[in-house]
Amino acid sequence: QRVAIARTLAPEPSVLFMDEPLSNLDAKLRLEMRYELQRLHVETGSTFVYVTHDQMEAMTLATQICLIENGVLQQYDAPLTVYHQPNNLFVADFVGNPSINFVEAKGAQRADGAVELTVFQGRKALFRPSTPLDLSQWFRDRAAQAAAREEAHRKRAAEKSYVEKGNKDEAFRYHIAKVVEDDDSLQDDPVLTDQDLVLGIRPEFLDIADQSPLEGEIYGAMPTGMESTIKVRVDDFLLTGVIFGSSLFTIGEKVPVTVSGDNIMLFHRKSGACIATGSLEL
Numbered sequence: 001q002r003v004a005i006a007r008t009l010a011p012e013p014s015v016l017f018m019d020e021p022l023s024n025l026d027a028k029l030r031l032e033m034r035y036e037l038q039r040l041h042v043e044t045g046s047t048f049v050y051v052t053h054d055q056m057e058a059m060t061l062a063t064q065i066c067l068i069e070n071g072v073l074q075q076y077d078a079p080l081t082v083y084h085q086p087n088n089l090f091v092a093d094f095v096g097n098p099s100i101n102f103v104e105a106k107g108a109q110r111a112d113g114a115v116e117l118t119v120f121q122g123r124k125a126l127f128r129p130s131t132p133l134d135l136s137q138w139f140r141d142r143a144a145q146a147a148a149r150e151e152a153h154r155k156r157a158a159e160k161s162y163v164e165k166g167n168k169d170e171a172f173r174y175h176i177a178k179v180v181e182d183d184d185s186l187q188d189d190p191v192l193t194d195q196d197l198v199l200g201i202r203p204e205f206l207d208i209a210d211q212s213p214l215e216g217e218i219y220g221a222m223p224t225g226m227e228s229t230i231k232v233r234v235d236d237f238l239l240t241g242v243i244f245g246s247s248l249f250t251i252g253e254k255v256p257v258t259v260s261g262d263n264i265m266l267f268h269r270k271s272g273a274c275i276a277t278g279s280l281e282l
Contacts (some may be wrong), residue, residue, distance in 0.1 A: 016046045022057065034125065055095050059083070067091050071167030084263055089272040090172035092200045092265060098240045099228055101206070102174045103199040104269065109135040115266065121235040123214070127199070129278040130262050138275055139194045142268065171272040174198065177231075177238040179219070188218055192270040199280065200265035206232070206241030212256035214282040221249035232257055258282065 022030045038061060041048050052058055057067050059079045065076045067082065075087045086092040092100050109119035115127040115135065156162050186282055215233035225252045232239045236255065267273065
C-alpha cells in the first residue's frame with residue numbers, strides 16, 4: 001500500500017493536503033496507515049496539512065497541532081506541549097484518551113503561593129504551582145488583555161468595510177461527570193468570580209494508594225491486561241483513572257484515592273484559560 005501511495009505522489013509536491021483520509025478504514029488498518037503516513041512524511045520531505053477530528057491521529061501523526069474551535073485558533077504547538085500545557089479548557093478536553101477529569105473549585109491564594117481550594121462537596125485541597133504564581137496579578141493581566149481585545153474590536157467595527165463574523169471565541173462548556181447528570185438547560189448560568197476555578201486531572205495521575213484522606217468507591221472498571229480504566233465515585237462525582245498493572249477491581253469497593261505528579265492544571269472558570277500547572281494535595 002505504501003508503494004502504491006508513493007507512486008501517486010511523484011513528482012514530489014512540496015505541500016500535501018489531506019482531509020480525514022483514514023476515516024473510512026477499520027481500526028486495525030487505520031493504525032497501520034498511520035505508520036505508513038509517518039514514513040511517507042519523512043521520505044518525501046513534504047509538508048503535510050492533515051485535517052482530522054480524531055485526536056489520536058492528531059497526537060500520533062503531527063509534528064505541530066493546530067487546534068480550532070468554531071473557526072477560532074485555540075493553540076498551535078507540538079503534540080506533547082498541547083497535552084501537558086494546554087492554553088484552555090477546550091484544548092485540555094480535546095486531547096487525551098480517556099478524557100481529562102474536570103473538577104470545579106473555589107479558592108484563593110495563600111501568602112506562600114499555594115492556592116487553597118474547596119472541591120466536590122466541601123472537601124479541601126491545596127494546589128501548589130510548579131512555577132511562582134501571583135494569582136491576583138494574573139487576573140489583572142487577563143482583564144487588561146480582554147479590555148484591549150474589546151477596544152480593538154470596537155475600532156474595527158467602526159470601519160465602513162467591517163463585516164461581523166459569525167464565528168466567535170467563546171468559553172468552552174466543559175463536562176463534569178456525575179452519578180446523576182445535571183440538565184444544564186434547566187439551570188441558570190452561574191454568577192462567576194475570580195474565586196471560581198477548574199482543576200484538570202489527567203486519568204494517569206489518579207492513583208489508588210495504600211492510605212489517603214480521600215476515599216472513593218469503584219463505580220466501574222475495564223481491565224485490558226497491562227492497565228485498567230476505572231471510574232471512581234467521590235461524593236456524587238465520577239473521576240476516570242488509568243491504573244497500570246493487572247490489578248482487579250470490584251464494583252462498590254472502597255479505595256483510597258490520591259492525585260500524583262506536578263502536571264495538574266488550574267483553569268480560570270470564567271474565561272477557560274489555563275492559569276498554571278502544579279501538584280494537588282487532597
